[in-house]
Amino acid sequence: MSYYLEFKNITKTFPGVKALDQISFGVKSGSIHGLVGENGAGKSTLLHTLSGALVPNQGEILIDNQNMNFSNTKDALDAGVAVIYQELNLVPDMTVAENLMIGNYPNKKGFVDHKELRKKAEAQIKMLMEDFDPKVKVKKLSIAQKQMIEIGKALMQDAKIIAFDEPTSSLSDREIKHLFEIIEKLRNDGKAIIYVSHRMEEIFEICDTCTVFRDGKHIETFRKMEEVNHDLIVKKMVGRELNDIYGYEERDKGKEIFRVENIRGKGVKRNINLTVQEGEVVGIFGLVGAGRTELFKLIYGLENIEAGKIEVRGQEVSLNSPKESIRNKICLLPEDRKDEGIIGIRSVSENINVSSRRHHLKYNFLLDKKAEKETADKFINDLDIKTPSREQLTENLSGGNQQKVILSRWLSEDIDVFLMDEPTRGIDVGAKYEIYKIMYNLASKGKGIIFISSDLPEVMGVSDRLVVMRSGEIIGILDREEFTEEKILSMALPVS
Amino acid sequence: MTDTTKSKIKYLYTNYSIILIFLIMFVLLSIFVPYFFTWRNMVGLALSVVTIGLIANTMMFALASGDFDLSVSSTVAFSGITAAVIINNTGSVGLGILVGVLAGGLVGLINGFSIAKLGLNALITTLATQMIFRGMAFIFSNGRAVGISQAGFFTLGNSMVFGIPTPIVIMVIFFALFGILLNNTVFGKNTLAIGGNTKAAELAGINVDLTKIIIFTAQGFMAGFAGVILASRMTSGQPNAAQGLELDVISACVLGGVSLNGGIATMSGVVVGVLIMGMISNALNLLNVATFYQYVVRGSVLLIAIYLDILKQRSK
Structure with missing residues (x-):
């Protein structure tokens, strides 16, 4: 019943702004946890503290009940955390295989073992249900394919916690469907997954639990998605009822x-x-x-x-x-x-x-x-x-x-x-x-x-x-x- | 302490820390280096930075707009030689000065046109013109110093105004003029906007190409003028004058807080940067430190300055 990943009272301030204010919630292994909120609600900031890119002023991140004080991104990677951002961190002029294993090449006395590299890359590509050649340069791939490589990279590093930041913003419907299949597969493999999105229907489609943020504060965590609906989440996000946000009125036209x-x-x-x-x-x-x-x-x-x-x-x-x-x-x-x-x-x-x-x-x-x-x-x-x-x-x-x-x-x-x-x-x-x-x-x-x-x-x-x-x-x-x-x-x- | 006083102090620190460093250095050198704080030495110090100081004015603009100019050293030599040759051939001091300065302007115009209109990289373009006009200086002078026969020419570099050498007065006037140009004119603000974000500046209606051409041409004129003054002080045009000067000028600007990425520059910072460069050489000379060591010290100071700048940017 315990959480694999737990945020406890995370607070992060920037000059003049409290980006995160006492955030606490937990994510279990083998589940997908949605994170919703308006822009500036603090979702990305939280992911940055998880990835070690930002150090919180207060609070702790627990993984498997152990306190992790990530002071840089390497600490987080070593602890099995992978965050997949909207801007992908791939080297466009290197091949798929090289990107998959970047920083971690199989080698013999310092010389890259190309055979092993290819073998591992091919296995990973297959696991992701893709069919591109590991020798192709990453810049030739579509955004969806690049995202897959980012996921593959995380798996290669044996990530146990994978966070996605708005992964579908530039994907087509078909690509989204494929991405969801992979994410569900990761869940079934026992990974703890955080899924940040603006799109409410996606949250309902794949998340098991979800947390709503507003103005850097934790508003509510829903443990059963059946108990909530679209309107309730939007209301929590905005903090008020939104009737007609467009407020259109007829105007006189001139020349x-x-x-x-x-x-x-x-x-x-x-x-x-x-x-x-x-x-x-x-x-x-x-x-x-x-x-x-x-x-x-x-x-x-x-x-x-x-x-x-x-x-x-x-x-x-x-x-x-x-x-x-x-x-x-x-x-x-x-x-x-x-x-x-x-x-x-x-x-x-x-x-x-x-x-x-x-x-x-x-x-x-x-x-x-x-x-x-x-x-x-x-x-x-x-x-x-x-x-x-x-x-x-x-x-x-x-x-x-x-x-x-x-x-x-x-x-x-x-x-x-x-x-x-x-x-x-x-x-x-x-x-x-x-x-x-x-x-x-x-x-x-x-x-x-x-x-x-x-x-x-x-x-x-x-x-x-x-x-x-x-x-x-x-x-x-x-x-x-x-x-x-x-x-x-x-x-x-x-x-x- | 209230938040506003705190933020004010922080503002002063981030914007004027270099002035503080300058003052501390100045006081320490005055106390510990014999003869440093004497009128004679102060005048000598100011004279020694005239060439760097004049060119730093326009280099500040080039850097603020996000570009570099490496050609200034050759421009100094080229215009000095041009002035010397013209004076010797026509006997007219005025014509010599005019053509010398115009020659510098021509180099700047070529730079500006190539960078703005042909879209060439500023670093490479000015590296090329640096070589071209160093070569031209040697060609015009047959590789030798060109002694000038008209004594009237020497007054430019060697006369006094109210007891202060004319070149120093000229430098101070230009510091004031370019300070106003940077802070109080549309041109100055446009330069900073271009350096801050070229695309946004263009979309906001700024004529980016024209602004760049003007900046580089002005840079050429200033380097040309500095070259003519230098020739006057040396009573000859020297084809190998001012080698490596461009780096001294850029160093002075960076010391003064001008961002190499463009968009940030202050005149007070640049003046202080120039003075720090001069002060270090001056003190080392007074202490009889050999030139070879001076290079090491100046390079180290530059490294430290850039590091301080990065620390400052991180703290923001």
Whole structure:
């Protein structure tokens, strides 16, 4: 009846945040334990303490009733713990076999025993029910296959505890099914498994027990999945009832402010015609590879437009760089906030003022630091950006607050058309709601918003009109009354 | 202690620790090294860092934008030679200075264009131009020092303003100008943004290519100007002048807390970095330590400085 792995009062603090607050729960051998919670709830931080990447300030991790004080990742590996992260730790230019046994090659007096290496690798691949050649380089494999190798690596190191961090986020349905088969096989072999996921249906599908986190705190552990349902878990996660998180309301529309006619370019092929009116929120839905981000890049001047035209308030414009787009009152919130949005090592204030500071220069040359401080403070206040001060480095903010910093950058400019690429991706539910409110607010002030989302309920809940894209073209544009999941999906899915 | 005072102290420590180290070093050297804290020696120390100090201004920008410039040493020699040759052939000091500085600017423009527009790696590009223009310096001078016949040229490097040597005054003026450029202009902030995250800076509407070209061209002009001043002080153009200077300049910047990854730089840090480099050589000279040992000491100081920088970043 005892737990193989047990967390006892784990507490981890970062400057200004308590990421984990007295977390205690246990996982038995031969079971799959789900871990759910919003982003920033502390799931990943807990996995990091398990893998030895972070050392908790307080509390202990027990394995088989023994206190483990992992001070680094090697300690954890030696104790039979393997954590499989979303970002896989494989060497792309080495072969499958080499990756499987990395750090642990069979050798004869220091020379690698290639025969043995291959044999062991082949056995492991078979065990994973895969059929690729151990000699193939890892970079040639799909993400799902790479994940399998990560699992194989863990088994090679004789892991008894295997934790998965959002393993299905980039897998297809078929690949997920295969992954689940393997995970269930691991359970039947007596491993203790932790499974972190956003997707509630997965938790119900494979987990035996599950724990809900919120704001770094342990909320509840359910020992029998039959006793809980989807709504109860969501309620525990969010800490309140969520009725309509989209909060959509009808708005008055004004004149047309933005028009795209038949533009073509990299990844964007044909029939790209769309308009945006003042006060309108236009959603773009499509599967990965439908050309949505490419369309934004084309409009924003990051790629060359090969044909077609763009009009802002009836005037044809040529947008060859982001700078020109901004001068024409168009802005972009990029999909990849960390790599393309924020400048992490600079302060919140500098990130907000990076573009609009040109509007308040003294003698047309010197920065007006007072005005910049006022701008930063105004938006920190207006958008409720959670930061200790405007001088805080932006990389230390949570995803939702970083997105608000980027929004502030454009709100402080004079922008009419907002292009938002997955504006709520990786942001927790509360912050999502705030982002929607900002979008509606902008629209009701007569701005036009085009936003991309892969989250179908979201795109249906927020948009006035919905553009569906598939393989580089616009398949159709629906009005709000026409939105149904079936209709939208059937347009977005490739014709077979 | 309240949290805010604690965080203030931490802020001061992380941002100004190098200034503290400088002050402590300065006091210790003044006490323990004879003749160190004398007017004569202070002027000598300042003069000895003029070349490094001038170029550190623009090197700070290059590093802050996330790039390197290894070509500055050759640029110094190339523009010194160019100025000397022009002065000797035309008899015009003004023209010599002008063309010398422009020659430096040309090197910078080539660097900037290659890096920004052709997309070449900055390290390799400036290594190549370092070789090319060292070669050009030897070609223009036939491999020998070019003595300058016009005494008027020497006033640039050897005159005084209010009792202070002109090169020092020039250096201080440039420190002030580039400090303002970094902290108080869109250009300075854009440079830091580019170094912090090039892609994000571009998407935020910054013209990355143009900014880089300007940074490298300015770097060329500064190295050219420093080269002309050096020639004036030495009364000749030397084709093998300033060898290894680029590393001294980069060392001074890194000592001053400029991040080699870009995005972080302060003028006060760079000034202190330059002074520390000069102070170490100066003290070792006063103590009659042989040049060979000086290399060892300077290298060690750099290692320690970088290590302190890493410690600082980890503590964040």
